[in-house]
Amino acid sequence: MHKGLLFDLDGVIVDTARYHYLAWKELAQELGIPFTREDNERLKGVSRNRSFEIILEIGNRQMEEAQKEYYCTRKNGIYLEYLQTLSEKDILPGVQEFLEAARAKGYRTALGSASKNAVFILEKLKLSESFDAVIDGNKVSKAKPDPEVFLNGAAALGLAGCDCIVFEDAAAGIKAAHAGGMRAVGIGKPEILSEADYVIRGFEKITIEEIEQEIM
Numbered sequence: 599m600h601k602g603l604l605f606d607l608d609g610v611i612v613d614t615a616r617y618h619y620l621a622w623k624e625l626a627q628e629l630g631i632p633f634t635r636e637d638n639e640r641l642k643g644v645s646r647n648r649s650f651e652i653i654l655e656i657g658n659r660q661m662e663e664a665q666k667e668y669y670c671t672r673k674n675g676i677y678l679e680y681l682q683t684l685s686e687k688d689i690l691p692g693v694q695e696f697l698e699a700a701r702a703k704g705y706r707t708a709l710g711s712a713s714k715n716a717v718f719i720l721e722k723l724k725l726s727e728s729f730d731a732v733i734d735g736n737k738v739s740k741a742k743p744d745p746e747v748f749l750n751g752a753a754a755l756g757l758a759g760c761d762c763i764v765f766e767d768a769a770a771g772i773k774a775a776h777a778g779g780m781r782a783v784g785i786g787k788p789e790i791l792s793e794a795d796y797v798i799r800g801f802e803k804i805t806i807e808e809i810e811q812e813i814m
């Protein structure tokens with residue numbers, strides 16, 4: 599019997615990827631690097647610093663560490679401006695209902711995100727109370743597919759990995775869940791999430807009972 603549910607943030611709870619895109623696009627333009635929505639797909643679930651390295655790779659550019667730091671800090675400033683208008687309306691369909699139903703059934707919930715802005719985003723969405731623990735980019739040193747973020751999430755709930763189900767939209771996150779001994783529900787397209795134990799398009803009309811049945 600699973601007792602814990604671990605949720606990724608971007609792409610699972612809220613679509614922040616479009617704001618990440620707009621912020622990176624602004625910097626890429628300034629640097630004369632072509633950066634498309636397709637390129638942005640490669641940044642999903644990836645840390646801020648690594649995201650910028652990928653953009654530099656796209657532009658075939660090299661940069662000193664201090665300068666990279668400068669651009670990453672600026673990107674975050676632009677990104678945070680976009681997040682100012684974030685509200686409950688931006689929670690992806692069905693997420694709130696799913697969290698409430700699962701918690702009412704006794705499940706413990708944790709967030710496992712690469713983002714250093716996760717606490718702020720949960721506050722904006724008024725979802726802070728819906729999670730018993732938050733493990734974010736400030737608390738982990740190894741990026742997904744390393745299981746660190748989810749193992750820490752399970753530990754924060756006082757549970758073993760095998761007692762938890764992970765909800766993830768990125769292939770690297772599915773790998774991280776499995777590396778931590780957890781079962782993984784993919785959110786998105788089955789062709790991208792082929793390694794997931796079960797794939798759903800989103801939480802709309804999805805019940806905790808359906809997940810229990812499919813994942814057992």
Ligand code: G16
Nearest residue numbers: 607608641642643646711712713714
């Ligand atoms: C999210 C996004 C990534 C972003 C990362 C770090 O990960 O998917 O695109 O680069 O967080 O975000 P920040 O710059 O806010 O620290 P996740 O793990 O929530 O999907």
Ligand code: MG
Nearest residue numbers: 606608609643
């Ligand atoms: Mg994600």
